[in-house]
Amino acid sequence: MMGVHIEQKSLFAYGINLDNRVRRDNPLRRIAEVIDFSFVRDEVRELYGRKGNESVDPEIILKLMFLLFLDNVKSERELMRIIPERLDYLWFLGYGLDDDIPNHSVLSKARNRWGRDVFEKFFVRSVLQCVEAGLVGGEKIHVDGSVIAADASQASVVRAGPELIAELKRLYGVEEQKLESAREYKYYKRKNKCMLSLTDPDAPVVRHSKQGSDGVSRPRYKQHRAVDDDYGVITAQTTTPGDIEENIQLEPIIDQHEANVGRPLKTVVGDKQYGTVDNYRQLQKRGLNTHMDHGNPGNKKALEMT
Known part of the structure; x- marks a missing residue:
């Protein structure tokens, strides 16, 4: 009651x-x-x-x-x-x-x-209140992702062959994940198939490669978000396993932003994680202005050919 x-x-x-x-x-x-x-x-x-x-x-x-x-x-x-x-x-x-x-x-x-x-x-309600208060423009967003350490120690991680890890996951019931099934993510490739946290089997064991990190593989999740340009209000977000690449989540984040604020988007700003050929092509089809690093010379050459 x-x-x-x-x-x-x-x-x-x-x-x-x-x-x-x-x-x-x-x-x-x-x-x-x-x-x-x-x-x-x-x-x-x-x-x-x-x-x-x-x-x-x-x-x-x-x-x-x-x-x-x-x-x-x-x-x-x-x-x-x-x-x-x-x-x-x-x-x-x-x-x-x-x-x-x-x-x-x-x-x-x-x-x-x-x-x-x-x-x-609750989240959508908060975004709408910010829109009504004039704190969200809705036309320009900055997208990014953050790796979040799972509440599981390094000591909980076991190493074994892929077959044994798969069996352990089955026994721990990871098929019914706390998050959406990774199979739903485009181009998803699971990392570290030979490592599993017994404390939090849903958290893939991945390395945080950005500057300032310890470079150690740990159980992690990843939080993806869109931040409105006017006052820095977060207008869209999702949490995924830690080995989901940020570029895969770009269009879903854009769709969520437009649905939450009720206004069409015009400009997307992101770092080199998002500057893939597929993302440039898809956002160009949507008529969006993009400010994203192409990431590497291979991407730049492919873009010049399209």
Whole structure:
């Protein structure tokens, strides 16, 4: 059963009013003024039963998830540990000094209960609000991808022949991946077929080759995104296995951007990862202006021939 948190003042708060303890220019005050998180209750109401134990209020759950990203807190356990020490967090969540802080597991349980579709609705809703506020032009985007380390240690990686790794994946149920099937990606070639993380089998073991990385193969995912040129608002994004090349995701990201902002795109900016012959051809057919490095002399020669 979905719970609804009723905010009320503690009878014995030792004369402490959190509203007076949080400075007027605290960013959370401005966020609370312009964002009404209570909309989430209507979005997820049907995902809860009518009887049984009450859950943590979905509004508080969404605020907790928001705080994780706002302050880049390294883990959900760490967030729950620091909430009692942060008066502004308590005020933002509507908690008093003596209220019990939820267990970190409420966040993972909520993500499983709400599902991917709900979070996609949250994202699209946020983009539309930015469009309405005049923060998104929609005509020019910058595309990029970031490798993200999986929550799995290097010690969890095992090495074996391709046949044994394939059998381990079958036993771990990787066919039902947390992400979309890699078979859906054009030109997909799986890397490191002889390595598997037993902690997170869905995360391919790949090397981050960009400058500043350690060059070690680790379990990783990759986040692909489009950033609008006007105010840097992310208008489209997707997460894939770490061995999905960025150029493969260019057109899907463009399609998502146009669908989310409701406006036709005119210009795409990207680095050499996106400057493939196929991408140039496809974007030219769509009538888009491109500012992308051709990547290598072979690509440049092929482009000159087209």
